[in-house]
Amino acid sequence: MRTRSGRFATIDGLRGIAILLVVWFHVWQITWQSAVIPVVNLSLQPLAETGFIGVALFFFISGFVLMLPYAQAHAERMPPPSLRQFVLRRFFKIVPSYVLCIAALIAIGYQTYPNALAALRDVAFHLLFVHDWFAATSGSIDGVMWSLGTEVQFYVLFPPIAYAFVRRPAMVALAMLAVAIGWRAWCVASDHYFLSQRMQQLPAYLDFFAAGMAGAWAYTAIALHRPTIARRTWAFTALSIAGLAGIVAVAGAYYDHRFDPEWPNRSEPYLRPALALAALAAALGSLFAIRAFQRVLANPALLFLAAISYNLYLWHQPIARELERLHVPPIATADPHDDRVWQIAFWFVAIPAAIAISAALTYAFEHPLMRWGKRFETRRSRAAQRRHAEQRHAELVEAPPQS
Template sequence: MTTVAAAPVELDVSDPPHFPALDALRAVGALAVLVTHVAFWSGDYGRHGYAGTLLSRLDVGVAIFFVLSGFLLSRPYLARAAQTLPPPSTRSYLWRRFLRITPVYVVAALLALALLDDNADLGAPTWATTLLLGNTFVDPLPPAGLTHMWSLAVEVCFYLLLPLLMLAATGRRGRGLSTARVVTVLVAMTAVTAWWHLHGADWADTWTGGAPGQWLPGYLSWFAAGIGLALVHVLATRGSATARRLLAPGRQAGACWTLAGALLLVAATPLAGPTVLVAPTTAESLTKNLLYTAIGVLLVLPALVADERSGFGRAFGHPLARRLGVVSYSLFAFHLLVLHAVMAVTGWQVFSANGPLLLLASLAGSLVLAEVGYRVLEVPAMRLKRLVPPRRAEPIVATTATSGTTER
C-alpha cells in the first residue's frame, strides 16, 4: 500500500510523540528477564536440552531495554537538530534520569544488602559501591539479589554518555540534521562493541578486578540500533520516502516477530556460545550480541508504526499490557529478591527447584512488588522533575501519516 504524506502539523519537540505499544514492549523485556532467571535457578537450563538453552537466551530482554532506551532518549535530540533548534536541556535530562532509576534501585539494593544472608558479611565499602552502582567496575559479581543490576549500571553509563554522543552526531545548533554524520557515529559505536568483544574486554580484564564483559562498550551496538530507529523515524516524519520504506516492514508485525523468533532459535545454537557458567569464545560472544541487536530491532520496529486497529496494535495497546509496561522497571528491580524469598520459604535448592511452580510464585510476588514500587517510589519521585524544567518548547513541523502516531 502506498502511504500518502499528511499535511504538516505543528508539534512541540519537548513533548515527543507517544508510542503506546512501547509500554507493552517494556513488559516483554522485563518478563523475559524474569523467566530466564527462574529457569536458571530451577536448573531448567540444563535439564531440557535445546529448550533449556532457549530459555537461557531470554536474556535478550536486556537487548530490548537497551534498544528502547536508545530510541526514546535520542529521538528528542534528533528531532530538535532536524529543525536547527538547540538540544534538550542536559540538566533537565540528567535530573529526570536520576529520578527515574534512583529511588527504586536504592530501595532494592538496601533490601538485598540488609535481608539476604549471602550479604551478611559485606562491609561499608561494598555497601557504598553497591549504592553507587559501581560493583561491575571493582567486583566480579554484584551482591546477592542484585546480580541483574549490571544492566542498570550499563544504562546509567549510557545516560551519561548520550549528550556527548548526540553532540558528535548532530553538532551544534544551526547545522541541521546530517544523516551521514549520525550514521558515522552509529557505525563507530558498533565498531567499539565488536572490538570490545574480540579484544577489549580481555585487555581490560588484565588491569581490573571488575567484570569488563558487563561494561557499556560491550553493548553500544544495542543502543546504536535504537538511535538508528530514532533517526529513521524523525526522517520519516519529515517526509523522507527512504525512511518511510525502512519503517514499512514494521507494519507486518507478525513477520517481524517471526523473524525475531527465528534469530532467537539461531542464538540458542552453539554459534552464540554455551548455555551456562562457561565463558563463550570472543567470536561466540560477538555473534550473540549481533543476533540480539537484530532481534531488538525486529521487536521494536512494529511498535513504532503500530496501527491501533490491527491485532498487534490492539494486543499491545490493551490496558493490562500497557500497565505491565508501566510497572516493568520495578518488576525488573525486585524480581530477584522475590526469587530469593520463594526459595527460602519453599526450601528448594538452586538447580533442583520445580520450574513451573517457581515461575508462578516468583511472577505473582514480583507483580505485587512492582505495583507497590511504582505507586510508592516511582510516581512520587517523578513529580519532582518540575524542579529542573526542560528547555522552553519551540514549534517544529512534521508529518504524521508515515508513523501512524499522533505527535503533539
C-alpha cells in the same frame, strides 16, 4: 500509536517483552521448569534459557528513548532538551528506586558482608554506578544490578554522543558498532577469567544503544519528512514481524550452543550485532505498522509489565530467591527440581508476588517521585526562562542606539 501519556505504545510493548524474558530466565534458573507446551508440542525452551537477551533489548530501548527528543528537536530546528532536564529526568527515574532496593536488601540480610569496610566499598561502588568495573562487586547485592552500571555510564556519555549523532548519525553509529565489536573481540582474545564480567560492561553493549539511537533518528526522518514512506504500513508490519522473528532466531542460536565452553560469551561477538539489528527492525517497523498489529504488540498485559518493568527488574530475582530459601511453596523432595508440583506451584507464587510488590513500589513510590521531579524541573525551567528574558531585556535597554 501512543499511550495517553504520549509514550510510544509499541516501544513499551517491546519493553514488556524484554522484562518478560528476563523474569522468565531467572525463574527458570531456580525451577528448571520445562517450557514445552504439550498439546501442540511447541517448545519455548530457547526463550526460557536465553532470556538474558532481554537486558540487551532494554539497552536498545534506552538508546531510542534518549535519542528521540534530540532527533526531533534537530529535525524541527528547535533547541534540544537541556542538560539539566536530561539529568533530572534520569535521576528521578533511576536513583530513588535503586537506592531503596539496595537499602532493603541489605536490611533484610539478602546481602551480607564480612566486615564494615567490605560493606562500605560495595555500597559506595553501587552508588557511584561503577560496581560492574570490579569482579568483587559486579554481581553483589542484586545480580541484575550490573546493568544499572552500564546504563548510567552511558547516560554520562550520552550528551556529547547525542551532539555528534545529530550531525553525523551514520558515522557515530558505525563508530559505536566498531567499539562494541572490537571490545567483544578483545574480551574473547584476552584473559578469560574476567570474560563474563567484561562482556557485561558498557563498551560491549554500545551497538545496542547505537541501534536504538538510529531507530529514533530514522523514525523522526520518516515521520516528519517522508510521509509517502510512512504510509506503507504493511511493509513496516512485515519489517516488525521479521525483527521479532529475528529475535527468536537469535535466542535459538544461543540455545543451540548452550553446551559450548564459556557459553554464552563465546557466541556474543557475532550474535549481539544480529540481535541489535533484529531489535531495530522490530521497533522501527512497529511504529508505522497497521493498527491491528500495533494493538497486538501494545496489548494491556505488556503495557502493564512495561509500566512496572524497572521495579520488577530490580525485585523479581531477590523475591524469587527468598521464596526458594524459605521453601515457599513447600518442597516435597530433597532436590526441588525433582518435585514437579513445586516447580509449577513456584511460578504461581513467585511471579504474582514479584508483580504485586513491583506494582506497589512503582505506583506508590516511583511515580510520585517522578511527578514531583517533573514539577521541580518545570519550575526550574520557567525560572531559567524568566532569567533569560530579564537578561535579554536588560541587554536591549542598555545597548547603545544604532546609527
